[in-house]
Structures are given as structure tokens and as C-alpha cells.
Amino acid sequence: MSRLPLSLLPETATVQQDGSLAIGGCDVAELAAEFGTPLFIYDEAHLRARCREAVATFGLGNAVYATKAFLCTAMARLAYDEGMLLDVASGGELFVARRAGVPAGSLVMHGNNKSLDELRMAIVEGVRHIVVDSFDELDRLDALHAEGLPRPNVVARITPGLHVHTHEFIATGQDDSKFGFNLGNGSAMKAIDRMRRSPSMVLRGVHCHIGSNVFEAANFAKAAELMAGFAIPLDLPELVLGGGLGVAYVEGEEASTITQWGNVLLDACAALGVTSTVSVEPGRSIVASAAITVYTVGTMKELPGIRTYISVDGGMSDNPRPVLYGSGYEAFLPREVVAERPMSARLVGKHCESGDVLVLDAALPADVKVGDLLATPVTGAYGHSMASNYNKLTRPPVLFVRDGAARVVVRRETYEDLVQCDVE
Ligand SMILES: *Cc1c(COP(=O)(O)O)cnc(C)c1O
Secondary structure (H helix, E strand, C coil): CCCCCHHHCCCCCEECCCCCEEECCEEHHHHHHHHCCCEEEEEHHHHHHHHHHHHHHHCCCCEEEEHHHCCCHHHHHHHHHCCCEEEECCHHHHHHHHHCCCCHHHEEECCCCCCHHHHHHHHHHCCCEEEECCHHHHHHHHHHHHCCCCCCEEEEEEECCCCCCCCHHHECCCCCCCCCEECCCCHHHHHHHHHHHCCCCEEEEEECCCECCECCHHHHHHHHHHHHHHHHHHCCCEEECCCCECCCCCCCCCCCCHHHHHHHHHHHHHHHCCCCEEEECCCHHHHHHHEEEEEEEEEEEEECCCEEEEEECCCCCCCCHHHHHCCCCCCECCCCCCCCCCEEEEEECCCCCCCCEEEEEEEECCCCCCCCEEEEECCCCCCHHHCCCHHHCCCCCEEEEECCEEEEEECCCCHHHHCCCCCC
């Protein structure tokens, strides 16, 4: 019977007099009528507030937005305008950020398998630093130096051997990991020795990222402790503690704010005697709850004694997280945001497989009907960025709304876009 917790909605969301939803001063139903569904609506004030909070907490130059959570030209510019650096993890992400006008000196380059071309691009552009992930990458950096390229600043990614409670696909700090140089087996120290002596690069610091959607602050304090123990004797100027702060997706979940997370990390570092600059790379916590996705209900099938299926006009192509991680979401009707939700239904997409589920057991108002707009909140992270063209669906547009105005920052794909790379 529960109502939608309004805390899951973007910051400027308001329930209007008739009970319907507005975000950024824009009526959601009007946006859907104008731009169609499915539709990603981002609250620009919310995005800016989270960026500012990160910069205020960690200091200018120490808050790096992890672009893989959500990247387009407008988002790259917004994060940069608000004082964040940007973390890019492929040549493509680097390209989008640079083309958006973000100076290379404000970018850091990530990836566990950067190609020679991607590394060359990062060095030629002049990124702030490259986070080195393997001995093979060190070989490639040597080769690029031999080509005559300048020496890049580098940071060594360390796997501290910490198992955190999150989905196994997004836990990255444990010993059994494809990421980084392992602390426990001596690889980390071996890599540091080589990087320090190398004429091909300038070692600036060490890095760890323990995983994503981590809720317990104690995990971050533990990572800081393990990393401080390793980093302090090295006496390097930078310590990067990654991203990973969890966000509340469904009723009953509670997450720390960026400020609270920062206090845990910075207090732990201070208590441990860390004197290097501490920086972080939040992605999800910047963008996740800034957005909702709006769909249209297309079919409703009641299977007596089994369940009711409600199909919308998107699905795993605009939000693969439920399929990938079994992630939960809430669902609600933008026309009556605070309505009781006594009905239980499986919310599914329009793709040709049974796994195409958005919400396994959605609570919805009893009067939900075909043609209704239906929304899922907290879809700003790893939704659009992981979207696909499965079944040749065109990917939805992205709107930024603010002060009563909406702007399209990513247009809806067209059928022509679907054959743009096809060679006849
Ligand atoms: C994914 C990732 C992040 C961001 O993680 P969030 O959970 O979105 O905050 C930061 N740093 C690295 C190296 C990552 O791989």
C-alpha cells in the first residue's frame, strides 16, 4: 500500500495542485507530450548541486566526476563548469569530454586495458594523469616514450584486497579482480618500484576504487586505512580513493550524502596521518537521483493466480541494470505522485525476451491503465550510459530541465541512425 518516497525524486521535483509531477518547474506530462516516451528527464539544479557538494567537500581539483555513470556533451560541460575534473575510461569517453571543451588537464584516464592508441591519445592531449592498471600498460607507456612522446603523470591503481558488500559485478577491490596491482601479493610494490625508476613517466600517487553502490561508510574507512598504510611510506603527492558511494533506489534504502562520505574519508585519512592530497571519483552519487525515466503503459495482462504484467515502451535497452544486477526500482504515475500503490505487477519492457524486466514486483496505484505515463525514479546513473539498440529500438532523448525550461541535450535516435554504420 506504500506511497512513493518523495526523497527518491530529483531535488526540484514538486507535486502540483492536481497531484501531478513537475521537475525543474516543468510539467512532466507536458514534457512527455512534447518529446515522447521513453524519456530521460534530468533536474539540472540537482546535478549542479551534487557537483558543488563534491567540490566543497573535497576541494577544487580533488573531486573527479566518473563520466561512465552518464556522459554527453552537456553533462561533461556541466561537471566541468561546476569545478569537477572528469574521469574517462576509454578513447571514446576522452573524445566526448574533449569535444565538449573540457581541457585535457581536467581529465584523468582510466581503464584496465587501454590500447596503445588510447594511451597515445591521452598523452598527446595532455591529460592530468593516467591511472595505470597493469604491467602490460607500463610496457606500452615505455613504447610510447620511445616514440618520442612526453612523459605522462601516472597514478598506480592498487587492489587493496577488500571485499565490500555490493553486487559481485561491481565489487572491484577484492584480491580476485581484473583491476589494478594487487597489494597482498607484492605486485603493487613491484609496480611502484618500476614506475619510480621509469624514465617514461612521472609517478604522482596511488589509487584505489573498492566498488560501486557501496552503502557502509566503514568500507570506505577500511579502504582508506589499507591505502594509507601503503601510501604514506611512499611519500607521493596524491592519494585517490575512487568512487563507489551508494544511492537509495527503493523505499527503505538509506545512503550517506556526499558530504557525509567525504567526512568519513577525510577524517580517516587525517587520523592515519595522510599528508598527500586526497581526491575521489564519484559517478553514481552525482547523477543517479537527478533523473527519472518516463514511459507509456502499452499493455496490461492479468494472469489469474499468477501475476499481472505491465509492459512499457522501453525496457532493458534504456535500463539494463535490473537484468545485469537484479537491481530494484520504484514505479509511479506522474499524474498522481503520492497515490497509494496497492497493486502489485511485474513491470516489463518491449524486448523479445522474458528477462526484459524493469521492476520484478512494482507497487502501483490500482487505477493504472493503458496509455498512462509511468515513471521510474533514480535512473540518472548507468541507464542512458549503458543503453543499447537491442531489437533496434531507438535510444531515448535526454532532457535537462531547469527554471521552467527544458532543453534537449541528447535527441531521440531516428530509424536512420540505426543504419548509419551499415555498409551496403
Ligand atoms: C566506476 C568508477 C568510479 C565511479 O563509481 P560510482 O560507483 O559511480 O561512484 C570511480 N572510479 C573508478 C575507477 C571507477 O571504475
